Amino acid sequence: MQWRNLFRGFVMGMSDLIPGVSAGTIAVILGIYNRVLDAINSLFSKEWKHHFMFILPIGIGMVFAIFLMSNIMETLLEQFPQPTYFFFLGLIIGILPFLFIQANARSNFTSKHYFILIIAGLVIASMKFFKEETNTIMWEVIGPNELLLLFLSGWLASTAMILPGVSGSFVLLLIGVYPTVIHAVSDLNLVVIGVVGLGVLFGIIIMSKLLSYLLRTFPTIMYAIIIGMVSGSIIVIFPGIDDQIWISVITLCSGLGAAAALGKMEYKINSQ
16 A cells, blocks of 8 residues: 555645645646546456555545645635635646646647647636636535535536546535535534535546546647646636735745645656
8 A cells, every 4th residue: 555645645635625726636746647547447447456555545635634624724715815825826836847748748739739728728717707706605404405416516526626627626616515515524514425425436436437538548638638727727716916915925935846846756756
């Protein structure tokens, strides 16, 4: 079992608490995106045990981060929204050079791929307008209809979780269930957590197969789409500028430094 995957999973889980930041993006930063997809797809193969031992610590780390950090993240987003978002902006901006290197964009990208990149970026960036118009409330009573919506919300959010540049939390925000889900995590409401978690599990298993197929069949196009989506997410999570600008500059630089350190660390590990 690769126990360093506990740390990887923790960072991925923490990111999924932030509307606009994707666990898929963090997986790309950590250099394990393709391996995670392959591991999920191979859980029902003859080599399931090997892949299960890879994915298990990631899952444990993600669950641990979600339960441990939900209250902390709520506090940070309420009291220090700009510096918090600027840290994640630094992470995302910092990974873009690594993505271009992984895609070998200088040799592989043509004008068609840059056009696809721009379109993908604009599609994700346009979600900024939905974010500003979204009005969500916390449900007081949760019946069968609400549970069904929570299951479907988890399904849709899981698709976003494994797509770089798209946030599962942001999908929950668009649907209008984000406050209910984050409150359920904070209060350990096992019914809501279980229903959403089941939807997430089904969605990840199904969508990972499609994404793995696309990455194998159209790698250059998929890299162009991924880079575009990651770039577009910068617009989505940009919080504006207020009187906390100097703290935000520090957290932005911290995010850039963290991305560079993680990228170099994972490059060394994957080169061994």
